[in-house]
Amino acid sequence: MAILFVSHFIDQVFAIADRMTVLRNGKLVGEHLTSEITPVELVTEMIGKELAALDEAPRQSEVDGPVLLATDGLARAGGIEPFSLTIRRGEVTGLAGLLGSGRTELARLLFGADHADAGSVDIDGERVQLRSPRAAMSHDIAFCSENRKTEGLIADLTIRENIALAMQAGRGWLRPISRRRQLELAARYIEALDIRPADPEAVVGTLSGGNQQKVLLARWLATKPRLLILDEPTRGIDIGAKAEIQRLVATLSEDGTAVLFVSAELEEVLRLSHHVVVLRDRRVVAQLPNQGLTSEHIMATIADGGRS
Template sequence: MDDATTSAADPAPLVRMTGIGKRFAGVAALSGVDLRLFPGEIHALVGENGAGKSTLIKVLTGLHTADTGAIVLDGAPVRFSGPQQAQRAGVSTVYQEVNLCPNLSVAENIYIGREPRRGRLIRFRAMRRAAAGLVARLHLDIDVTAPLGSYSPAIQQLIAIVRAVDLDARVLVLDEPTSSLDSGEVAQLFTLMRRLAADGVAILFVTHFLDQIFAICDRATVLRNGTRVGEYPVAELTHKDLVAAMLGTALRALDEIEREHPEPAAETRDTPLLRAENLGGRGNSVAPFDLTVHEGEVVGLAGLLGSGRTEVARLLFGADRPASGSITMAGTPMPLRSPRAAIAQRIAFCPEDRKTQGLVLDLSVRENILLAAQAARGWSRPIPARQRTELVLEYIAALRITPPDPDIAVKFLSGGNQQKVLLARWLVTRPRLLILDEPTRGIDIGAKAEIQRLVMSLSADGMAVLFISAELEEVLRLSHKVEVLRDRRLVAELPNDATLTLDRLMETIASGTVS
């Protein structure tokens, strides 16, 4: 898979970003990133969480100013001071969450802030006539007099695009526009995208759905860890090539990585610890699935960003209400009402974003560790002071939290030690099932190795673990079996035996079928 290069037959790029660098609080979000957008092309921007996609978009559209690098638009250097300046230059963005007013009409949303006026009065008839002409030109069947809120999210996305087109957009950035759309709505959006590309608009399409990239895009730029892996003609890519580039295993042999296969889990018991049957999320979060987890078993969830990994975890923990299905714990039906119900069944969940969804950064190590145990006990029955001290010191020592000061605020700890504090919080509750969503993301190698050893130790002691990680080597190293998700569906269950190689796992993620 070779990086695309410019040939004499190529038109000049409408947008050329070169050497873009951006740092936040000393941390590099982008390092020397290049991006080219050609008129009349649909260009995919892909990468996992933290790859730098959002930061690059914000630099292009003026929300952030690049620390290094340059942007050239239609042959002229530009440096936007904000989104409005970018829009005036012809660069418009439509985000996943439509930023319009549902109580206003379609016409009012299209022309909000730009209404035709006679003096201080808005010319509503002229505005509706212009809006009707615009949607007709784009072959859309939309009543511009109806309230925006009366239309589905898909139609609202189209209306947001119509507004961008009327702003004379030459570059249209679509940031995850299909994340909440069904297949029919996606097809409708793609039809409009093709019409706009045919009119010469350069479209930057950000998505985590692989099939959509191959269905609609001409080129793809892959980012990983704030750097550009490469730019590729989509017609020359395979699904496996793209997965490999995103996950960092491209350009090397995809043979079996060096690892020891986990010892078989104690899963010969007739009754699993947890059994989910036909469990499905509301909306399009995740399709109904079956899943069993036994005592002492580490079950890996593998898939790309947006495949449904976190949605499965949240359903099992009661953080999201299901649309269908049931859960039993040790053969007993479990209510699906809330996380409190899951905690009562001794299910623990360490979320992916430890800083905003897991820890209370201004509280101390002691207070963070004791939160879950005190919540399970009830706030009217405080844990005795001596027991609190013993528990906190026990887990600071067991997880080697540094510095070993229970009264230091968590915000002053390193990422790895913050993750250990979050783990300690749940281990204090003595869970039967521990759900870990990206527990080693953003931490150093030493802390990562410690957490991996802890998972293996907990499993050996009989605790069940549901382990989510974008690092497939890590999933293979720890899991007894791997559940593969793709496009919000559980598509395969793979025993982690000698036949399961990294190559085979990636092929399953890419194709959705067991090879």
């Protein structure tokens, strides 16, 4: 029996496949035996250019900026057990854990998408109530959901309209953003994020997954957040777009933006994060500085529930 295996996860392809067929822009660009090609060579062929950046860790070694957000015993019954977390300006905090571990539930609490029923949140040392996304946005918190098609983008609207949505919601619908201002925003982020096609009137539903993700990122970057929560921002997108988003996270960190980065790919979390919060069974079991940290260490921490 022959099996055709399609995946965005390069390590899975190398683990399972005997032979690879590489497509780019709808055309066949190569066929190889798995034993005769390296991951870097495969990625280069997939995107049509060298991608040495994938082998680099773009994050700074550590961040010692002022505390932006701190939680104390924050929890939601049935969602996540009480946890205390500190996020500093310019810091990338990675959330690692298996499916159902509580990563998304933690992220949604910090954006007010779900209501906490215990604990507290301080921003800039002041106690705040994050009872809704609008409340979180008023404190310059932005959230890119893992479900970009159902909770993020509006497929029937244009790139321009989608990018302007969060800014419009923040200022209220009685103060509409002019079409000229919307076009200026769209042009800026189309260029900055290399969104294709570079047409602000293109309908978002016609874009590739990677370009849709960039439009969602552009929407929140336009609000100039101090904390950007990214839940699986590279899931289901091509390797080139993934690398661009990873570089963007590193750049935002260098510019002082705090990032909460959620990903099922441990290597991605390790590449970008200054410290890693490990979750299991809807509770935080460890908070580890990313200094010599490995995916094997994180998996061991998940397995033993942080007891080691």
